[in-house]
Amino acid sequence: MRRLIQLAALAALSLGAAFGPASLTPARADDESLPHVNWSFSGPFGTYDRAALQRGFLVYQQVCSACHSMNYLYYRNLEEIGLTEEQVKAIAASVTVPGGVNDQGQPIERPGLPSDHFKAPFPNEQAARAASNGALPPDQSDLVNAREGGPDYIYAILIGYSDPPPGVKLMPGMSYNKYFPGHQIAMPQPLQDGSVQYTDGTKPTLDQEAKDVVTFLTWAANPEMEERKRDGVRVVLFLLFLTGVVYAVKRRVWVDVH
Amino acid sequence: MVGLHKSEFESPVIRWIDSRLPVFTLMQKEYRAFPTPKNFNYLWNFGAIATVMLLMMIATGIFLAMNYVPNTDLAFASVEHIMRDVNWGWLIRYAHMNGASMFFIAVYIHIFRGLYYGSYKAPRELLWMIGVVILLVMMATAFMGYVLPWGQMSYWGATVITNLFSAFPYVGKYIVTWLWGGFAVGQPTLNRFFALHYLLPFVILGVVLLHVAALHITGSNNPLGIDVKSPQDTVPFHPYYTIKDSVGLCVFFLIYAGFIFFYPKFFADADNWIPANPLQTPAEIVPEWYFLPFYAILRSVPNKLGGVLMMFGSIVVLFFLPWLDTSPVRSARFRPIYRVTFWLLVLSAVALGMVGAHRPQGIWVVIGRVATLYYFFHFLVLLPILGKIERPLPLPESISRPVLGGGPLPGGVAAKPMEKA
Numbered sequence: 180m181r182r183l184i185q186l187a188a189l190a191a192l193s194l195g196a197a198f199g200p201a202s203l204t205p206a207r208a209d210d211e212s213l214p215h216v217n218w219s220f221s222g223p224f225g226t227y228d229r230a231a232l233q234r235g236f237l238v239y240q241q242v243c244s245a246c247h248s249m250n251y252l253y254y255r256n257l258e259e260i261g262l263t264e265e266q267v268k269a270i271a272a273s274v275t276v277p278g279g280v281n282d283q284g285q286p287i288e289r290p291g292l293p294s295d296h297f298k299a300p301f302p303n304e305q306a307a308r309a310a311s312n313g314a315l316p317p318d319q320s321d322l323v324n325a326r327e328g329g330p331d332y333i334y335a336i337l338i339g340y341s342d343p344p345p346g347v348k349l350m351p352g353m354s355y356n357k358y359f360p361g362h363q364i365a366m367p368q369p370l371q372d373g374s375v376q377y378t379d380g381t382k383p384t385l386d387q388e389a390k391d392v393v394t395f396l397t398w399a400a401n402p403e404m405e406e407r408k409r410d411g412v413r414v415v416l417f418l419l420f421l422t423g424v425v426y427a428v429k430r431r432v433w434v435d436v437h
Numbered sequence: 438m439v440g441l442h443k444s445e446f447e448s449p450v451i452r453w454i455d456s457r458l459p460v461f462t463l464m465q466k467e468y469r470a471f472p473t474p475k476n477f478n479y480l481w482n483f484g485a486i487a488t489v490m491l492l493m494m495i496a497t498g499i500f501l502a503m504n505y506v507p508n509t510d511l512a513f514a515s516v517e518h519i520m521r522d523v524n525w526g527w528l529i530r531y532a533h534m535n536g537a538s539m540f541f542i543a544v545y546i547h548i549f550r551g552l553y554y555g556s557y558k559a560p561r562e563l564l565w566m567i568g569v570v571i572l573l574v575m576m577a578t579a580f581m582g583y584v585l586p587w588g589q590m591s592y593w594g595a596t597v598i599t600n601l602f603s604a605f606p607y608v609g610k611y612i613v614t615w616l617w618g619g620f621a622v623g624q625p626t627l628n629r630f631f632a633l634h635y636l637l638p639f640v641i642l643g644v645v646l647l648h649v650a651a652l653h654i655t656g657s658n659n660p661l662g663i664d665v666k667s668p669q670d671t672v673p674f675h676p677y678y679t680i681k682d683s684v685g686l687c688v689f690f691l692i693y694a695g696f697i698f699f700y701p702k703f704f705a706d707a708d709n710w711i712p713a714n715p716l717q718t719p720a721e722i723v724p725e726w727y728f729l730p731f732y733a734i735l736r737s738v739p740n741k742l743g744g745v746l747m748m749f750g751s752i753v754v755l756f757f758l759p760w761l762d763t764s765p766v767r768s769a770r771f772r773p774i775y776r777v778t779f780w781l782l783v784l785s786a787v788a789l790g791m792v793g794a795h796r797p798q799g800i801w802v803v804i805g806r807v808a809t810l811y812y813f814f815h816f817l818v819l820l821p822i823l824g825k826i827e828r829p830l831p832l833p834e835s836i837s838r839p840v841l842g843g844g845p846l847p848g849g850v851a852a853k854p855m856e857k858a
């Protein structure tokens with residue numbers, strides 16, 4: 180009994196320590212609760228849906244990349260979502276990047292290579308703000324990790340646009356979004372039905388586009404996830420086995436201690 | 438006395454080394470033969486677990502440091518580089534990040550274990566105090582480590598915490614400027630925090646060695662809190678406790694691996710994925726979970742200086758614990774009243790942790806104040822008095838008696854539970 184109590188106390192302590200914070204994190208300033216999407220990548224065994232990743236990249240490339248940078252990704256990373264080397268080369272070559280200086284010391288430009296970082300839409304923060312009504316479109320490399328609620332939140336923002344409720348006055352250039360803290364967002368609604376043309380026959384509804392681009396953004400922020408979970412299964416299985424063996428040995432060693 | 442050590446090892450090579458530098462004899466004495474009470478429960482695993490976590494932190498930290506750049510323009514990007522481009526970088530970084538939390542979990546359990554079984558009492562006062570030093574240096578290390586990735590929470594956490602020193606009258610301002618190496622948290626701050634973050638774990642390692650040295654003078658306490666009376670009460674450390682600690686380590690690492698591989702951002706704050714921006718204060722500045730109880734104490738006191746003093750006081754009081762607790766009985770098993778006050782202390786610590794995560798308003802202020810008061814009341818008032826008025830239950834004669842099941846035990850300590858301890 181006492182042993183039980185001890186174990187329970189131990190469990191409570193570690194639970195309190197380990198699981199406290201999640202439930203303790205301050206509620207989002209916003210009272211609107213997020214829609215809960217059943218993502219292909221959620222849960223301990225989830226993986227990225229390859230088709231969704233590629234469609235999501237299309238959405239990013241054709242819509243979001245007009246305003247949002249994605250500075251930490253290389254074009255070569257796109258091979259991980261299933262694009263071929265040729266496709267990646269073509270995508271990289273479609274932009275021009277600074278190519279150092281020529282023999283006369285003049286700066287030159289060259290077509291992009293797979294080893295280049297994604298090209299940012301604006302040369303600097305000031306230019307980005309000037310083009311976006313004073314607001315700064317955040318870099319999207321880590322956006323999913325950088326928001327409480329992660330993928331669900333980004334998805335919610337994308338589908339959360341509407342006309343402002345009566346009585347709410349928007350500042351010039353702002354849009355109403357029920358999931359954005361404060362509800363006034365400087366990003367005009369980026370996605371509508373049919374914003375992109377999918378090549379795989381999927382119907383480009385707003386909901387579909389939003390889910391696809393969020394899948395892509397989640398991959399962009401956590402490209403190691405699939406490998407991580409795969410390795411995790413192996414490590415956990417190994418540790419379970421080891422625990423069993425070590426526990427058996429322990430029983431043997433202690434068998435004649437009274 | 439000079440001269441070769443008389444080594445008893447058979448192997449000539451080992452004997453040759455051992456007679457000149459008796460490290461083998463030392464290991465043999467301290468980690469093999471070392472007589473250890475045979476009635477430990479699994480709470481006694483956490484010292485070994487904490488040691489292994491320290492080594493984990495050092496191992497992962499060194500590999501991080503090979504790719505990390507302590508420059509305000511590059512730090513965030515260098516951590517991204519580790520996560521995305523360095524081979525196994527994500528594993529090393531997540532192991533380090535979650536390792537800090539697991540390290541604190543282990544150490545906090547270790548500390549509460551000591552509180553419950555009275556491990557801080559004579560003759561282990563110094564051992565306990567060295568432990569409190571470890572806790573302090575650990576906190577400094579973790580605080581500075583959290584600044585390194587140079588995210589929003591890194592920057593603003595550093596700003597808020599260093600600013601606490603400004604509460605001291607007259608000198609406060611100067612202390613803060615001195616800590617920063619400038620007039621705000623900036624490049625000099627990041628650079629020195631990196632230097633110290635690299636250094637302090639090795640300081641901890643040194644203090645851990647003292648901690649263990651002191652332990653090996655007094656010997657371990659045990660769940661009954663009574664002294665070892667005869668060799669029958671003990672078993673050699675190896676293989677009995679090496680194997681038992683291994684069981685605990687395996688289970689602990691299972692949980693640790695679960696976080697690293699499946700929920701690596703469980704303890705993390707989303708804001709720290711936004712690069713530091715001195716011009717934009719986050720909506721909520723929350724320290725890492727392991728600092729929350731202290732943060733709550735800080736905010737529970739209406740006066741800033743008072744809050745800072747109480748916060749530091751909550752740890753300083755631990756240094757005096759061996760003399761604040763006047764009861765000669767160690768284990769809470771035989772202290773019916775202390776047992777209750779102990780759990781109230783745990784409750785108040787957990788409550789303070791929750792308070793620290795919430796805005797200081799409404800009910801949280803009340804809970805924070807009550808819990809803060811209880812925390813100090815427990816150490817400063819209850820413990821000194823309890824020793825005088827509490828009637829402890831009769832203590833067992835020796836460790837081996839109850840384990841042998843020799844007659845009914847006082848205090849309802851059944852022999853059964855310890856069988857497989």
Ligand code: HEM
Nearest residue numbers: 494495498499501502505534537578579582583585586638
């Ligand atoms: C007592 C042991 C240690 C503790 C508690 C500790 C704690 C931490 C914490 C909390 C972080 C921030 C993690 C994050 O949010 O990214 C960190 C980062 C870091 N630590 Fe440590 N650390 C320890 C030992 C070491 C050692 C020995 C080294 C170097 C040899 C080291 C090098 C680093 C580096 C380079 C970073 C920045 C990279 C990053 O943020 O992931 N740490 N540490």
